[in-house]
Amino acid sequence: MAHHRIALNMKGVPYKTIWVDYCDIEPLSLKLDAPPSTTRAGAPLYTLPLIQDPSTGATVVDSFAIAKYLDATYPGGITLVPEGTDAFQTMFIDVLPSLLTQHLLLLHITRIAPSLNPHSEDYFRRAREMHFGNPLAEIAPVSTHEALWKQAFEGFSHVHGWLNANGECKVFFMGHKPSWADVALVSVLAWLRIYNGRESREWKELMTADEGRWARLWGAMEKYVHRDGGEALP
Amino acid sequence: MAHHRIALNMKGVPYKTIWVDYCDIEPLSLKLDAPPSTTRAGAPLYTLPLIQDPSTGATVVDSFAIAKYLDATYPGGITLVPEGTDAFQTMFIDVLPSLLTQHLLLLHITRIAPSLNPHSEDYFRRAREMHFGNPLAEIAPVSTHEALWKQAFEGFSHVHGWLNANGECKVFFMGHKPSWADVALVSVLAWLRIYNGRESREWKELMTADEGRWARLWGAMEKYVHRDGGEALP
Numbered sequence: 001m002a003h004h005r006i007a008l009n010m011k012g013v014p015y016k017t018i019w020v021d022y023c024d025i026e027p028l029s030l031k032l033d034a035p036p037s038t039t040r041a042g043a044p045l046y047t048l049p050l051i052q053d054p055s056t057g058a059t060v061v062d063s064f065a066i067a068k069y070l071d072a073t074y075p076g077g078i079t080l081v082p083e084g085t086d087a088f089q090t091m092f093i094d095v096l097p098s099l100l101t102q103h104l105l106l107l108h109i110t111r112i113a114p115s116l117n118p119h120s121e122d123y124f125r126r127a128r129e130m131h132f133g134n135p136l137a138e139i140a141p142v143s144t145h146e147a148l149w150k151q152a153f154e155g156f157s158h159v160h161g162w163l164n165a166n167g168e169c170k171v172f173f174m175g176h177k178p179s180w181a182d183v184a185l186v187s188v189l190a191w192l193r194i195y196n197g198r199e200s201r202e203w204k205e206l207m208t209a210d211e212g213r214w215a216r217l218w219g220a221m222e223k224y225v226h227r228d229g230g231e232a233l234p
Numbered sequence: 235m236a237h238h239r240i241a242l243n244m245k246g247v248p249y250k251t252i253w254v255d256y257c258d259i260e261p262l263s264l265k266l267d268a269p270p271s272t273t274r275a276g277a278p279l280y281t282l283p284l285i286q287d288p289s290t291g292a293t294v295v296d297s298f299a300i301a302k303y304l305d306a307t308y309p310g311g312i313t314l315v316p317e318g319t320d321a322f323q324t325m326f327i328d329v330l331p332s333l334l335t336q337h338l339l340l341l342h343i344t345r346i347a348p349s350l351n352p353h354s355e356d357y358f359r360r361a362r363e364m365h366f367g368n369p370l371a372e373i374a375p376v377s378t379h380e381a382l383w384k385q386a387f388e389g390f391s392h393v394h395g396w397l398n399a400n401g402e403c404k405v406f407f408m409g410h411k412p413s414w415a416d417v418a419l420v421s422v423l424a425w426l427r428i429y430n431g432r433e434s435r436e437w438k439e440l441m442t443a444d445e446g447r448w449a450r451l452w453g454a455m456e457k458y459v460h461r462d463g464g465e466a467l468p
Contacts, residue, residue: 085318087397088322090399091329094395095329162322162325165320174321176318
């Protein structure tokens with residue numbers, strides 16, 4: 001579940017999603033005059049998400065930059081990156097893979113590929129197989145799933161420990177107000193729910209874990225996680 | 235260099251330091267009716283730092299709790315833990331050892347022991363030897379120092395990367411105002427300077443690294459790092 005769409009929903013900014021195959025990202029970026037977000041082996045690398053705002057003419061690439069753009073351009077309502085927290089929010093996004101998302105990526109990897117359209121599935125499969133040096137089905141065989149789920153579960157508990165510093169009854173990373181760190185956490189929850197379903201053991205375990213913290217966060221943020229047109233998650 | 239003394243200096247709260255040997259921490263805590271900060275093997279564990287505030291009668295244990303107490307009791311001036319940042323500050327303190335301080339602890343370990351008084355040196359030596367399962371001199375032999383310094387140096391650069399999210403000309407973790415995360419970073423800098431000296435290769439390398447970030451942070455915070463009575467560091 002993409003951060004930038006949750007952010008747009010939190011901001012209440014209407015938008016239309018256009019799905020782009022991996023191989024079309026560079027041509028589209030060049031057509032829209034969007035800058036590369038980074039480089040790979042010295043060459044410019046064009047990435048999604050990318051937003052184009054018809055009300056200002058701006059094209060913005062990279063989900064954190066999009067969040068900052070939305071705060072600056074649509075200052076009403078929720079502030080995604082409250083003043084003075086840029087480095088903290090960046091740090092959290094940086095540590096999240098080793099704590100949580102790398103375990104969940106492996107756990108879901110064989111389910112992600114067939115959920116893409118054929119062009120993108122092929123690209124995803126080849127890129128991951130090159131990265132891990134293994135056929136997709138062998139990157140994380142079923143025998144590893146229990147351990148991966150345990151590691152992800154411990155990652156959630158670790159974050160719960162940090163959030164306990166806020167004291168009782170605080171739902172969000174910054175206490176009473178949602179911010180970018182909550183977008184990141186809720187997109188992990190949404191991702192887990194999409195690939196496992198609300199009736200799965202994984203979802204049920206998480207919703208009762210860590211003194212109900214994730215159930216409360218989901219309850220507060222689910223309304224921002226709908227797809228285009230307000231469609232609810234499975 | 236202890237976080238709580240930098241915090242007291244930032245708050246401008248006058249204080250007197252009493253040095254306590256490891257073996258005297260528990261009896262002193264019991265005498266002052268100070269709570270244990272945690273447990274070890276089921277038994278209460280009494281730790282330093284501990285402050286006793288004669289103006290309120292409060293006894294507070296644990297450096298983060300001391301910071302929160304100082305903000306609540308002396309709200310003027312610098313706020314150590316700005317509202318909404320408790321979890322972020324806690325996360326930073328939690329990730330700092332794996333990035334930075336565990337490498338520096340090993341690098342300095344044979345220099346720390348003889349800087350303590352004999353009772354504490356003996357306790358420190360035994361505790362570390364038990365933890366690492368090696369005589370103190372063999373925990374991090376000189377042949378490992380170059381690699382340890384490189385790891386610490388990379389840890390600083392990693393934090394620099396997060397701080398770059400604040401944009402240009404921002405000295406502190408939260409931008410224009412110092413907070414608890416800066417206390418943690420500056421106490422690492424002070425520690426490094428105490429054990430290496432201002433003329434050391436390590437200090438000079440760090441002061442020119444990462445686009446001068448650490449030199450600027452030290453410049454802004456050095457005034458809070460003096461010892462009792464305003465004595466400057468070596």
